[in-house]
Amino acid sequence: MSLLFALPEAPSVPITGEDTRFPVRRIFCVGRNYEAHARELGNTVDREAPIWFTKAPAALCHSGTAIPYPPGTANCHYEMEFAAAIGAPAFRIAPEAAMDVVLGYACGLDMTRRDLQNAAKNKGYPWDTAKDFENAAVIAPITRAAAFGPIATQRIALSQNGAVKQNASLAEMIWSLPELIADLSRMYHLAPGDLIYTGTPAGVGPVAAGDILEGTVEGLEPVRLTIGPAE
Template identity: 90%
Template sequence: MSLLFALPETPSVPITGEEARFPVRRIFCVGRNYEAHARELGNKVDREAPIWFTKAPAALCHSGETIPYPPGTANCHYEMELVAAIGAPAFRVSPEEAMDVVLGYACGLDMTRRDLQNAAKDRGYPWDTGKDFENAAVIAPITRAAAFGPIAEQRITLSQNGAVKQDASLAEMTWPLPELIADLSRMYHLAPGDLIYTGTPAGVGAIAAGDLLEGAVEGLEPVRLTISAAE
């Protein structure tokens, strides 16, 4: 079989201390997973089921990069998140089994074209243009789960040009990671290469050209992103 043209190589993420990289198959994201963040945007927390959306692997962006201000928006926001990297198959697993499939964790930024997202929400449309775009899934190197330890009350923070904007505990997640994985595995055959962005705490805000974003989760390599002028 011949192809009309070649596609880019499979996106991948470094693993701390290892030569091999983590190839990215799919990117799942959960919305409104911190109650204070849901409230700051005027949303109610849905405690019946997590709210899922996806980003294409082409949206992946590595920590340390400089990216242009995203096109098509006048109100792009940062959202600091813990990212879980799946390293084993999972289908219809229980919360008690879920953590066995986690290879590791990383700091990530779920960049959001808030004006486009809000317009879509007002019309009852999908969030795709607000969430899935180039450089919208920023990620730092992955730390193996055994080196990170259990998710507990680690701080998750983000600073913009040195000023702290987000500061919370991972314990504040409405849906803890075992429940997220179990829920997602009811609808998908999860597999090695899948990433799960687990939601953002309160304090999200707009970015501008010249900004430096620095995000951290205790025990993980930080994520950094610089914003340059729009193309």
């Protein structure tokens, strides 16, 4: 039996210093993982469990890309994130063993249609369209975990047109990466190809056509994005 039409190949991310690439299976994102960011948007921090949402692999966008200003919004925001690439299966894994399934890390941007998100939140609706859209999951090349070393106090920052907008430490995450992996593995069979975006620090803000964004985490390749005119 033949397929009615062909689908694009699965998106993939380069691995620094290698000819191999990381094929992307799923993208998981956690919200409100930095207390100052939750406060700046008028939200409280839920310390009982992480808040999860997803982006489709079709939302993946490579660092260095120029994208059109996203459709359907007049208030698109940048959110700089530390992303983890899963390289081994994990189901109901303990936090103490969770780092064994991490292949590497990358700088990422969680682009957000903030006006759509706020409207949905005010009505108690899901906010999928605010988070899951084309070019909404920007990512830089992946650095192997062994080359990055332990997650500690590395700085995570973002500049917009050369002006620093976000500047924090990975130590400020409310839920650590082992805790995030363990929690997510209670609900999903994690597998190689899964990406986890671990939340954004305070300082998020709107983008406009002509903006150049650069996000950094100490020890990783930066993520860069240029915003073009709307289509």
